[in-house]
Amino acid sequence: MIGKHNKGETDERLERFGRAIVRASAEANAAEAEVVAASPFLYARLRTRINAEAERRAGGETWLTLLGVFWRSVPAMALVAVFAFILFWTSSLGTTTTVSPGVLSDEAFMDAGDAGIESVVFAERRPLSSDDVLATILHEDEREVSR
Amino acid sequence: MDEQADNSDRGALASPGHAADAAVGATAADVSDVELVSRAGAGDEPAFEELFNRHRRRVSLIAGRFFRQREQIEEIVQESFMKAYFALPDFANGQENSFASWIARIAFNACYDELRRLKRRPEGAASGDISEEEEAWLKSQLRDVGAGADVEAAAIARDLADKLLARLSPEDRLLLVMLDVEGMSVAEIGASNKWSISKVKVRAHRARASLRRVLERFV
Numbered sequence: 001m002i003g004k005h006n007k008g009e010t011d012e013r014l015e016r017f018g019r020a021i022v023r024a025s026a027e028a029n030a031a032e033a034e035v036v037a038a039s040p041f042l043y044a045r046l047r048t049r050i051n052a053e054a055e056r057r058a059g060g061e062t063w064l065t066l067l068g069v070f071w072r073s074v075p076a077m078a079l080v081a082v083f084a085f086i087l088f089w090t091s092s093l094g095t096t097t098t099v100s101p102g103v104l105s106d107e108a109f110m111d112a113g114d115a116g117i118e119s120v121v122f123a124e125r126r127p128l129s130s131d132d133v134l135a136t137i138l139h140e141d142e143r144e145v146s147r
Numbered sequence: 148m149d150e151q152a153d154n155s156d157r158g159a160l161a162s163p164g165h166a167a168d169a170a171v172g173a174t175a176a177d178v179s180d181v182e183l184v185s186r187a188g189a190g191d192e193p194a195f196e197e198l199f200n201r202h203r204r205r206v207s208l209i210a211g212r213f214f215r216q217r218e219q220i221e222e223i224v225q226e227s228f229m230k231a232y233f234a235l236p237d238f239a240n241g242q243e244n245s246f247a248s249w250i251a252r253i254a255f256n257a258c259y260d261e262l263r264r265l266k267r268r269p270e271g272a273a274s275g276d277i278s279e280e281e282e283a284w285l286k287s288q289l290r291d292v293g294a295g296a297d298v299e300a301a302a303i304a305r306d307l308a309d310k311l312l313a314r315l316s317p318e319d320r321l322l323l324v325m326l327d328v329e330g331m332s333v334a335e336i337g338a339s340n341k342w343s344i345s346k347v348k349v350r351a352h353r354a355r356a357s358l359r360r361v362l363e364r365f366v
Contacts, residue, residue, distance in 0.1 A: 034208075037204040
């Protein structure tokens, strides 16, 4: 109980002293403040500073304007980029659909799909047998004999 | 703030409709602050100069509550009026009804910003070292039952007070000056800092506790 009372008393004393300290600090500079307030060229210096700040802000405004223009152009640029990407994507999709994966035709090997290259069409894809060759030779011989 | 209130009331009868006549005929001292603000906002430089002359002392005294060097006080005065100059449209369009309280608020904010800036600088923190002589004096004062009575009169107290208060946060110092030196009410402080009344009370309690903690080290 006594300790609590002492603590309260100490706190009160510290608080009172603290207030005195705050007042002492704040009121000690009143004379300096009065001197500043009475300074004859204070307004002239303020005016110079205001003019400098106005110029600085005007300079800042041009940058801000440029930034604003850039900022406004961002959506348009993004739209163009998206459009270009979509165009690229759809065009690449178009070429891949013409080629069926896993099945390579003769035309693909010979690059016959390209314009300007003559395509070769095999009418008869069955390979010639030796009987066929013999029959052809005999047929040629018989024609010679009949002449 | 009574002086500013008197200044604000000067020429309160001058209606806006007679602004042009007043600008030409009447002296600027007869015109109210609100009228001068509207003229200054329209580019009337003498009107702003008149506003400056009316309130320069008040702003200087506010700056003197926190800073002791003349350059620092002048810096706060210039900063406050410069901010006010560029914010004149806000005053004209806002709910403010007293230029004196508005410029005082700007000045307090400028002081607060400067205190924060100084607190961030390492050399600012180092300047708070308390000498042995000051410590002995402080201990003797704190032991005394009637502590605080001679503090304001003692020359040593001035330096010491600055050093002790430099150990507080800028928020705490601002609040204690507003409460104990300016004698502002909780409601006025709340309006000035745009804080709720309960927030002001809580912060005031914390600020006093912080100051007690600073002083307790010397008991």
